[in-house]
């Protein structure tokens with residue numbers, strides 16, 4: 001499965017690793033985990049990580065490299081955790097000599113020369129871990145911790161449908177290193193008390209459609225100036241996860257580039273609705289950006305219709 005990827009890693013002296021914008025645990029985990037894996041196993045490689053800062057995961061201290069365009073000449077670019085070309089942060093990967101993509105989103109379009117895509121995996125980190133295991137690569141504690149972080153976050157703490165015996169086998173492989181689970185989980189879960197109070201305020205904004213699709217709509221003027229719309233949107237959607245009788249929910253956050261929509265489900269496949277509005281993702285977690293509130297309300301009506309069918 002990874003022969004061609006390994007061949008390209010061996011072939012190119014300079015390797016630049018990309019992932020999606022507004023990186024989550026899986027994007028940063030796979031990016032930093034793979035960078036460490038390559039450095040630990042292939043001496044003398046110049047490995048760079050690029051993209052927007054990891055503001056959602058400050059404890060990781062994932063410092064992105066600022067590299068000139070020329071570095072892409074004769075380089076291999078590896079793209080992780082990105083379901084479409086639109087999702088990839090830093091489009092300069094298109095100028096690399098060769099490109100590889102390792103991903104677990106539902107396939108939308110071809111992005112790289114060599115593609116390892118398997119949407120049965122819970123995380124991109126799971127796929128990178130499988131590569132490490134299958135190719136007998138040396139695994140460091142740093143790499144194991146990063147890959148485990150992506151696995152645990154993208155699987156909803158090992159709770160989603162995508163979790164299988166293989167997920168636990170790969171997690172067990174990572175746990176062959178002494179990963180500090182207490183510290184990792186504290187870092188992932190601990191929130192500022194002011195944010196917890198803010199969440200409580202937002203709980204009061206939850207509304208329901210006739211067929212019980214839960215939603216929160218935050219207008220541009222209600223968004224604090226310091227807040228970043230995509231981060232707010234992914235943060236708030238979780239508030240609606242555990243409401244009895246709700247099987248699909250969506251958070252809308254207005255921003256300068258449109259209304260960010262984060263769709264979630266514990267039953268119906270909501271992915272086709274995100275795709276219809278220009279986005280993508282997974283069967284039970286997808287997202288898109290629509291131009292205005294009217295379009296957002298059409299999307300909500302589609303979700304309301306969907307839950308009556310499934």
Ligand SMILES: [Mn+2]
Pocket residue numbers: 026027081104122123124154
């Ligand atoms: Mn992912």
